[in-house]
Amino acid sequence: MHLLVIDLWFILGKATLIACIIGLSFFVAMYTTLAERKVAGWLQDRHGPNRAGPFGIFQPLADGGKLFFKEEIIPLASNKFLFLLGPGLAMVTSLVTSTVIPWAAPVTTATGTFPVQVADVDMGILIVFSVVSVGVYGIMIGGWASNNKFSLIAAIRGASQMVSYELPMGLALIAVIFMTGSLKMSEIVSHQAEHGINFLYQPLGFIIFFICALAECNRTPFDLPEAENELNFGYHQEYSSMKLGFYLFAEYINMFVSAAVMATLYFGGYDIPFVNEASWGLESWIMSAISFGILMIKIAVILFVFIWIRWTIPRFRYDQLMNLGWKKLIPLALINMIISAAVMLWLKK
Amino acid sequence: MNITIIDILWWFLSVVAIFSALMMVTSKNPVYSVLWLIATFFAISGHYILLNAQFLAIVNIIVYAGAIMVLFLFVIMLMNLNKETEPQKNRWLKIAGALAGGCLMLILVAALKDAAAKEQVASVNQGNIGLIKNLGKELFTTYVVPFEISSVLFLSAMVGAVVIGKKE
Amino acid sequence: MTLTNRSKPVDRKPMTFLESIYLWNIMKGMGITISHLFKKKATIQYPEQKRSFSKVFRGLHVLNRDAEGRENCTACGLCAVACPAEAITMEGAERLPGEEHLYREEKYAAKYEINMLRCIFCGLCEEACPKDAIYLSQTFAPANYGRKGFIYKKDDLLIPHPVLEKEAYQKALGEKATNN
Numbered sequence: 001m002h003l004l005v006i007d008l009w010f011i012l013g014k015a016t017l018i019a020c021i022i023g024l025s026f027f028v029a030m031y032t033t034l035a036e037r038k039v040a041g042w043l044q045d046r047h048g049p050n051r052a053g054p055f056g057i058f059q060p061l062a063d064g065g066k067l068f069f070k071e072e073i074i075p076l077a078s079n080k081f082l083f084l085l086g087p088g089l090a091m092v093t094s095l096v097t098s099t100v101i102p103w104a105a106p107v108t109t110a111t112g113t114f115p116v117q118v119a120d121v122d123m124g125i126l127i128v129f130s131v132v133s134v135g136v137y138g139i140m141i142g143g144w145a146s147n148n149k150f151s152l153i154a155a156i157r158g159a160s161q162m163v164s165y166e167l168p169m170g171l172a173l174i175a176v177i178f179m180t181g182s183l184k185m186s187e188i189v190s191h192q193a194e195h196g197i198n199f200l201y202q203p204l205g206f207i208i209f210f211i212c213a214l215a216e217c218n219r220t221p222f223d224l225p226e227a228e229n230e231l232n233f234g235y236h237q238e239y240s241s242m243k244l245g246f247y248l249f250a251e252y253i254n255m256f257v258s259a260a261v262m263a264t265l266y267f268g269g270y271d272i273p274f275v276n277e278a279s280w281g282l283e284s285w286i287m288s289a290i291s292f293g294i295l296m297i298k299i300a301v302i303l304f305v306f307i308w309i310r311w312t313i314p315r316f317r318y319d320q321l322m323n324l325g326w327k328k329l330i331p332l333a334l335i336n337m338i339i340s341a342a343v344m345l346w347l348k349k
Numbered sequence: 350m351n352i353t354i355i356d357i358l359w360w361f362l363s364v365v366a367i368f369s370a371l372m373m374v375t376s377k378n379p380v381y382s383v384l385w386l387i388a389t390f391f392a393i394s395g396h397y398i399l400l401n402a403q404f405l406a407i408v409n410i411i412v413y414a415g416a417i418m419v420l421f422l423f424v425i426m427l428m429n430l431n432k433e434t435e436p437q438k439n440r441w442l443k444i445a446g447a448l449a450g451g452c453l454m455l456i457l458v459a460a461l462k463d464a465a466a467k468e469q470v471a472s473v474n475q476g477n478i479g480l481i482k483n484l485g486k487e488l489f490t491t492y493v494v495p496f497e498i499s500s501v502l503f504l505s506a507m508v509g510a511v512v513i514g515k516k517e
Numbered sequence: 518m519t520l521t522n523r524s525k526p527v528d529r530k531p532m533t534f535l536e537s538i539y540l541w542n543i544m545k546g547m548g549i550t551i552s553h554l555f556k557k558k559a560t561i562q563y564p565e566q567k568r569s570f571s572k573v574f575r576g577l578h579v580l581n582r583d584a585e586g587r588e589n590c591t592a593c594g595l596c597a598v599a600c601p602a603e604a605i606t607m608e609g610a611e612r613l614p615g616e617e618h619l620y621r622e623e624k625y626a627a628k629y630e631i632n633m634l635r636c637i638f639c640g641l642c643e644e645a646c647p648k649d650a651i652y653l654s655q656t657f658a659p660a661n662y663g664r665k666g667f668i669y670k671k672d673d674l675l676i677p678h679p680v681l682e683k684e685a686y687q688k689a690l691g692e693k694a695t696n697n
Contacts, residue, residue: 043550045559082380122480126407133415137387140419144380144426152426159419166415183481207540312550313543328538 018118021098029252030060032303039307067245075238079145086142087239087246093135094253100127101260102186104270104292108284116288117186124183128261129170132216135254136162139225142247143235155235157318158225162216164325169212171333172205175340176265189269197268204336206266208329213258215325218251220310224318255306256299263298270295359399366392379425383418390414402479575640575653578631578669579676579689583621586678589650592626596642596651604635605642622648629671633658654689 034049034056041048049056074083100123104116121127136159143155176198177183180191192198199206215222226234236247263269270291271277277287316324366389373385390413397406477483488496535541561568570576581589592609610627612620619625643652661667677685 039554042554042558045553045556047558047560047562050562082384121403123403123407126404126411130407130410130415133411133419136415136419137384137422140422140426141384144422156423156426159423163416163419308547308550309543312546 013114014118017116018099021103021118022095025095025098025253025256026249028256028299029249030064032252032255032307033063034059035303036307036310039304040311043308043311064245067242070241070244072241072243073238075147077147078238079147082141082145083238084243086138086145087236087243087250088138089141090135090138090250091246091253093131093138094250094257097128097131097135097254097257098260100124100185101257101264102189102269103295104288105284107288115186116292120184120186122184124185124188125173125177125261125265126183128257129166133163133166138247138250139235142239146235146238148238150232151235151237154225154232154237158218158235161218161222161224161321161325164322165212165215165222165329168208168325168329168333169216171330171337172202172208172212173265175202175205175337178341178344185264185269189264189271192268192273193271197266197273199266202266202336202340204332205340206262208333208336209262209266211324211329213262214306214309215321217254217258217306219255219306221313221316222321223315224321227315255303259299259302259306260295262302263295267298269298355399358395362392362395362399366396380422383421383425386421387414387418390418397479400479401477404479404481404484570655574655575638575643576657577633577654578636578642578651578674579654580626580629580671580674581650581652582676582679584679585618586680587617587619587621588625588675589621589648590626590629591622591624591648591650592629593624593647595645595647599641599645600636601639601641602635602637604632604637606630626671629674631669631674633667633669634664 037059038048038056040046049059052058052062074080099118100121102115102117102120106113106115108114119127139158139162140155143151143158146152176188179198179201180188182188182191188198214220218225226236228234236244239247267273272291272294277290280287282290369385369388369392373382373389376382376385390409394406394409394414397403397409478487583589592607594607594609597603597605597607606628607626607630608628609624612623612625638653640653646652658667658669676689679686
């Protein structure tokens with residue numbers, strides 16, 4: 001009689017993978033903050049932070065340390081529990097998104113094949129969507145619990161922005177999904193390895209998806225929830241110390257994950273585009289390591305474009321933001337979807 | 350009797366679902382009620398996943414937890430409901446509510462008492478009808494007419510919303 | 518009516534199609550920003566690199582000595598009178614026998630203080646001095662934690678001895694004193 005039937009090795013393996021991915025997310029997010037400041041400097045003919053360690057590589061640690069030692073202020077009239085829950089929720093949702101991303105080619109050993117992916121579920125990309133849609137609560141709860149009118153307005157502004165831009169994002173994605181015929185991330189990648197990257201077939205879809213990703217991550221030109229200079233500091237106005245750090249950090253993790261999602265959906269994920277690397281005949285773990293590096297390079301390029309856009313384009317006004325989302329992007333995404341569907345039907349005949 | 354990890358999850362999710370549903374009804378603060386309702390949705394989505402109805406689980410989260418409850422929160426947060434602005438509740442209203450709820454409970458118990466469901470074991474982690482491909486095939490072949498009619502219903506709701514919005 | 522020909526009239530034409538989809542203009546803007554990535558950085562990395570001051574820069578005060586290392590100042594007080602910010606205070610004293618190698622004239626400044634928080638570095642003290650005893654060097658007052666640190670005493674102001682500390686003296690002279 002077994003009291004508990006659990007595949008211990010399976011759970012242990014997945015737990016290790018999850019720990020690695022969370023560590024990776026934190027690490028990349030940390031250095032994205034540095035890259036942000038560095039690139040901002042370069043684009044403005046400055047050097048960027050370069051005092052903490054060579055080329056400023058310890059700057060993120062210094063920033064984190066500073067945030068830790070800041071005074072922790074919880075407003076007296078705030079809702080204490082929800083005030084604490086908000087940043088935690090924002091952090092958790094941003095970390096959970098990375099579960100379905102295939103990080104590298106599967107490793108084959110004598111005992112079997114191990115996909116470098118936490119969960120290769122049938123729903124795949126929809127999981128990302130569900131978690132992103134839940135991510136609104138971190139903002140809303142934080143803004144409401146601060147008991148500050150401006151925070152509340154900013155939170156509602158942010159939440160309605162995120163809800164609005166989920167729609168064109170999903171519509172742009174549908175074209176990719178019916179080209180692949182599956183929602184599974186691993187199949188989307190393998191389809192692209194066979195037929196070429198999706199970006200070649202769906203350039204408009206990618207642009208729509210990218211714009212929506214900017215809005216979902218609250219990045220410029222859509223950073224209205226935290227428009228520091230004209231609309232207060234946004235929903236985290238009352239936050240200080242590491243709770244503020246959580247909000248800011250969650251944003252960078254969101255950036256990282258959305259870059260990973262875009263790289264997977266439109267640029268072939270861990271696959272090297274236009275190269276048949278299976279013919280090299282390398283060991284599977286070496287192949288896996290190389291493919292991981294390839295995915296990271298793609299992510300880095302997308303992150304650079306994120307930052308580059310931030311230091312180029314000023315913020316949209318709120319009505320412009322809503323007009324762009326509802327009146328331009330949704331019709332465009334619908335047209336893109338219909339055209340791709342028609343072309344696919346025509347090709348199949 | 351073997352206790353599998355699925356049994357543990359089932360018990361856990363059931364307890365969470367019932368507890369958060371109770372908390373949703375009993376909590377004084379409407380914002381808390383909404384949050385407990387979201388927790389309930391998550392527990393129910395977990396049950397769907399145990400039944401391998403993945404699409405239903407995800408759509409439950411995207412649509413209910415991610416969109417509809419956000420709108421609920423919008424309204425509640427902007428109305429600034431608290432103890433001072435709470436309307437005085439009539440005692441008769443409370444009694445009537447309790448009676449109506451009790452009747453519903455009675456009907457549910459009566460309906461489920463004789464149903465064959467209790468002998469059937471839920472097909473946990475098997476059966477592929479909940480996967481998106483099979484579900485899509487079913488929807489667009491066997492149930493295509495009700496499916497399309499429901500989409501017309503949605504369209505009419507959208508048109509109605511636009512008309513109301515344009516009125517001013 | 519335009520006062521100058523520099524003003525540009527605002528273009529209120531309705532946007533063309535290309536402009537109304539923003540994308541093209543955004544690409545143009547991004548081209549401009551990326552070109553700055555490869556330009557020379559304007560930053561001067563301060564402690565390692567320093568911006569060179571102009572020849573007429575008026576910085577921290579220096580009390581001068583003559584070629585034998587005797588102090589020029591006779592505590593006449595003209596600099597204190599000339600000072601618009603009243604930053605200079607001093608006390609005179611009579612030179613005793615045997616101190617001829619220290620002070621050039623019979624009277625010298627026993628105490629000489631400049632409050633660098635008050636000083637506006639106008640250089641009027643330098644203009645007023647009949648003995649060429651004070652001049653403004655090409656450095657500025659470094660940061661300090663307290664107000665006291667900004668009140669410069671005679672020891673802080675005096676130029677190094679030209680005979681005993683030759684190198685330091687030349688350094689302190691800078692480009693300024695080479696012409697006299």
